[in-house]
Amino acid sequence: MLTLVVRRLGLLVVVLFGLSLLLFAWVRALPGDPARALLGEKATPAGIAAINERYGFDQPVWQQYVTYLGRLLRGDFGASINTGEPVVRTFAERFPATIELAVAALLLAIVVGIPLGYVAARRRGGWLDNLVVGGSLLGVVVPVFFLAVILKYVLAIELGWFPTSGRQDARIDATHVTNFYVLDGLLTREWDASWDALVHLVLPALALGSIPLAIIVRITRASVLDVLGDDHVRTAQAKGLPRAIVSRRHVLRNALLPVSTTLGLQAGALLSGAVLTETVFSINGIGSYLFDAVTQLDYPVLQGFILFIAVVYALVNLVVDVSYGFIDPRVRVS
Amino acid sequence: MSPKTQPAVPPQDPAQEPLRVRPTRRAFTLASVSAAGLATLSACAQSQRDEGGSGDSGGGSGRDTFVFGGSADPDSLDPVFASDGETFRVTRQIFEGLVATEPGTTDLAPSLATQWEASDDGLTYTFTLQDGVTFSNGVPFDAAAVVANFERWYALRGIAQGEDLAYYYRSIFRGFRTNDDPALGESLYAGSTANPDGTVTVNLTRPFAGFLASLTLPAFAMQETGAVQAGGGNGADGSDPRQSAYATSGPVGTGPFTFSAWERGQQVTLKRNEEYWGEKAKVATAVVRVIGDGTARRQALQNGDIDGYDLVAPADVETLESSDFQIQNRPAFNILYLGINQAYAPLGDPRVRQAIAHAIDKEALITNALPSGTKPATQFMPDNVTGWNEGVTTYEYDVDRARQLLAEAGQTGINVPFNYPTGVSRPYMPNPETIYNAINQQLTAAGITTTPVAEQWTPNYLGTVQGTTQHGLHLLGWTGDYNDPDNFIGVFFGAPTNEWGFTDQGLFEALANARTVTSESEQESTYQDINEQIMTLLPGIPIASPVPSLAFAPGVEGYTASPVQDEVWNTVSVSDS
Numbered sequence A: 001m002l003t004l005v006v007r008r009l010g011l012l013v014v015v016l017f018g019l020s021l022l023l024f025a026w027v028r029a030l031p032g033d034p035a036r037a038l039l040g041e042k043a044t045p046a047g048i049a050a051i052n053e054r055y056g057f058d059q060p061v062w063q064q065y066v067t068y069l070g071r072l073l074r075g076d077f078g079a080s081i082n083t084g085e086p087v088v089r090t091f092a093e094r095f096p097a098t099i100e101l102a103v104a105a106l107l108l109a110i111v112v113g114i115p116l117g118y119v120a121a122r123r124r125g126g127w128l129d130n131l132v133v134g135g136s137l138l139g140v141v142v143p144v145f146f147l148a149v150i151l152k153y154v155l156a157i158e159l160g161w162f163p164t165s166g167r168q169d170a171r172i173d174a175t176h177v178t179n180f181y182v183l184d185g186l187l188t189r190e191w192d193a194s195w196d197a198l199v200h201l202v203l204p205a206l207a208l209g210s211i212p213l214a215i216i217v218r219i220t221r222a223s224v225l226d227v228l229g230d231d232h233v234r235t236a237q238a239k240g241l242p243r244a245i246v247s248r249r250h251v252l253r254n255a256l257l258p259v260s261t262t263l264g265l266q267a268g269a270l271l272s273g274a275v276l277t278e279t280v281f282s283i284n285g286i287g288s289y290l291f292d293a294v295t296q297l298d299y300p301v302l303q304g305f306i307l308f309i310a311v312v313y314a315l316v317n318l319v320v321d322v323s324y325g326f327i328d329p330r331v332r333v334s
Numbered sequence B: 001m002s003p004k005t006q007p008a009v010p011p012q013d014p015a016q017e018p019l020r021v022r023p024t025r026r027a028f029t030l031a032s033v034s035a036a037g038l039a040t041l042s043a044c045a046q047s048q049r050d051e052g053g054s055g056d057s058g059g060g061s062g063r064d065t066f067v068f069g070g071s072a073d074p075d076s077l078d079p080v081f082a083s084d085g086e087t088f089r090v091t092r093q094i095f096e097g098l099v100a101t102e103p104g105t106t107d108l109a110p111s112l113a114t115q116w117e118a119s120d121d122g123l124t125y126t127f128t129l130q131d132g133v134t135f136s137n138g139v140p141f142d143a144a145a146v147v148a149n150f151e152r153w154y155a156l157r158g159i160a161q162g163e164d165l166a167y168y169y170r171s172i173f174r175g176f177r178t179n180d181d182p183a184l185g186e187s188l189y190a191g192s193t194a195n196p197d198g199t200v201t202v203n204l205t206r207p208f209a210g211f212l213a214s215l216t217l218p219a220f221a222m223q224e225t226g227a228v229q230a231g232g233g234n235g236a237d238g239s240d241p242r243q244s245a246y247a248t249s250g251p252v253g254t255g256p257f258t259f260s261a262w263e264r265g266q267q268v269t270l271k272r273n274e275e276y277w278g279e280k281a282k283v284a285t286a287v288v289r290v291i292g293d294g295t296a297r298r299q300a301l302q303n304g305d306i307d308g309y310d311l312v313a314p315a316d317v318e319t320l321e322s323s324d325f326q327i328q329n330r331p332a333f334n335i336l337y338l339g340i341n342q343a344y345a346p347l348g349d350p351r352v353r354q355a356i357a358h359a360i361d362k363e364a365l366i367t368n369a370l371p372s373g374t375k376p377a378t379q380f381m382p383d384n385v386t387g388w389n390e391g392v393t394t395y396e397y398d399v400d401r402a403r404q405l406l407a408e409a410g411q412t413g414i415n416v417p418f419n420y421p422t423g424v425s426r427p428y429m430p431n432p433e434t435i436y437n438a439i440n441q442q443l444t445a446a447g448i449t450t451t452p453v454a455e456q457w458t459p460n461y462l463g464t465v466q467g468t469t470q471h472g473l474h475l476l477g478w479t480g481d482y483n484d485p486d487n488f489i490g491v492f493f494g495a496p497t498n499e500w501g502f503t504d505q506g507l508f509e510a511l512a513n514a515r516t517v518t519s520e521s522e523q524e525s526t527y528q529d530i531n532e533q534i535m536t537l538l539p540g541i542p543i544a545s546p547v548p549s550l551a552f553a554p555g556v557e558g559y560t561a562s563p564v565q566d567e568v569w570n571t572v573s574v575s576d577s
Helices: A002-029 A032-043 A045-055 A061-073 A086-121 A127-140 A144-157 A181-187 A191-228 A231-238 A241-278 A286-296 A299-327 A329-334 B021-051 B085-094 B143-154 B167-173 B225-230 B245-249 B294-303 B314-322 B350-361 B362-369 B399-408 B432-445 B459-466 B489-493 B503-515 B519-539
Strands: B065-070 B099-102 B106-110 B114-116 B124-128 B189-194 B198-203 B257-263 B267-272 B285-290 B326-329 B334-340 B415-422 B449-456 B473-479 B541-545 B549-552 B571-575
Touching: A002 A061, A002 A241, A002 A299, A032 A286, A061 B198, A086 A127, A086 A181, A086 A241, A086 A286, A086 A299, A127 A191, A127 A299, A127 B225, A144 A191, A144 A241, A144 B267, A144 B294, A181 A191, A191 A241, A241 A286, A241 A299, B065 B085, B065 B294, B065 B571, B085 B257, B085 B267, B085 B285, B099 B362, B099 B541, B106 B114, B143 B167, B143 B198, B143 B225, B143 B314, B225 B245, B245 B257, B294 B314, B314 B326, B314 B549, B334 B350, B350 B399, B350 B432, B362 B432, B362 B541, B415 B459, B432 B449, B432 B473, B449 B459, B489 B503, B489 B519, B503 B519
Parallel strands: B065 B285, B415 B449, B415 B473
Antiparallel strands: B099 B106, B114 B124, B124 B198, B189 B198, B257 B267, B267 B285, B326 B549, B334 B473, B334 B541
């Protein structure tokens, strides 16, 4: 298991190196001039020259890359051209919003999806099964963006049950420790703040979680159906084992393997889906920041953020792969 | 219920319960719990927003926080380096200038200076300062502080001098102690003195009639220059001063609010300045929430997430009013015009321009394409600016006259390019596409056909109509910064430009001279004459001054909309209603 982890981490380093090169080339191939984007309509040649010199844009691209790579190896991701803030700091401020949203969506998908899929499989062909299968189809085909707008319109604007936007009510004077607002409230014992952050998460998480939920329902259902027909389950039932034990040890445990693979893949999809959801609900996570970075041609931010996301994505998948070992001992052996 | 009190696995006897029932029951339970949870959650969310951190000021139902929806993050919190409304919205609460405007008007009012006196030659201004004022970091505000501010602006170097940064300083003062940009000339500022009696004298190198009015600009607000220096706010090391520690996290002024926090992309939080010398703020906290999309701002107001917002879409005004929200119209201080490039062949003929003027039905245009309350314009400035001429030459709507003029000019059946921007909403031009369509139809009816040239506002609409000669007719406008005619017609017609494509030395000189007139009555008559001169020349067609709107929740009181957006929130209170 340790070898697997080490090998995968080694591979990650190689992949990141290649990615940094590609990203560097791609970002600089974007049309436009970052200095002009920063200084705006009234930019003067002197101002543009000053910015280009300050950020090294006046040097040959290969030299810029070498400098960039050198800094990267020291853990320096540079500073935003637009705000002057270090990319790492902004990331630390913004990423928690996206992670909080993605985790909430994923939790929703798991907590609701797995039981629903299981129940549907057990009641195969019944009205509940049909409802779940039909509903999950709807969940997959309705775009996150559209669902987000509908949820916001019905539950926030028409019914007024939830806030329309943001991560926390502007009137709450909350202390932020980790920038995970729900967690911060718990840490500082500001229960109101924590609760308010949670309430703000509901609609975005519902919207973002809709696709993974639907997928998890379908995978769980199919997988459970598959396992239910297996000999060992029949044997276990024939031995007279209590149903709860059969379900937990023999059916669910085996059926969860494909589900966990899906979860790993969905984590990446969640990050990109979060960009749209953040836009609809005015959440200042990485999505909106990346969008600004693209429009402002903020090279360091674009490069830094995409590398960060690649690392996170790779790590999530590593965790998923490792988790196989715990779910299915055969993976550990091989 | 905490997890510890919950039994890990409920004791069950499978023999007593039919197997196939359980999943259904579980599903049902799950569904019920989810529904109940959602309902509870929403109920709590509702009640929490209703309480909204109930207030300590202004009676039982008062709230102590005012939340305003802005359309973008500020550029920086140092107003010297800003020229956009969202930055000034925030800095106006933190900083004050020597001179302000009377709420709701463009008239000058005392602020940090209680009175002022100008010398007869217009070269010396002496300001008497408000007593007992301190900056929010405890440093006293006095004559030396005023001198330090003027000297700071005058001494800016490098990138800080750029038009993109020190825009207002450059447009008013025209030069620095050392000019890094060859486009600059001699500075209007000649020096200043802190007098022994506590007053301040500011000397100018030449008279400038708009000097006092220009001091109402938020860019010229008084800052604590010690804090600026300590926070790297002058860009002395070649860095962008908008990104300094001072400009992003430590602005220090004398205003009714002090800076508390700026969460980029989300909100700026301001706290009541308990030591404020004037009327202390009614709310303890003011927050500017950043909500870029106009529809999302409206929804946030309707939902109670915010208490008010700016740049209300004309189409939303009625919806909001009918559901008891308050709408405040800013007195129009802008002008929308149809620009004409005389360098484009047939448009150099005055008869063609007159024909275009007669072809446009401004009233119909306003009814069809502009917010209600919009006034038609007769000249290139709104009627509340000094020098507005009541008897100026006008061109009434008359299609036959238009056709006749075209025939006289031998230009029947002309076709000209017509540039208009897309993807933008400006206070003077809420919906350019609609305005273009309406004008185009009217021109067609008079026998003038156009070739539409639509271009995105960002990045380059202005580049095309102001930077090149390749355009015929175009839509553009201007929102005034302070009450001075030079800020309107001086900006448009003070020098030959690609936008208008004409050279008229008489007009250019008249405008340059008018800038130096110091007596108010003389200024009035001088600019009235120039307005007549312009409307005879007819470089373009002034269309209208649309009224921009603000929207507020029913419980918001004490907000006075200002034509120049000089809106300070110390008088604002919020209550549940």
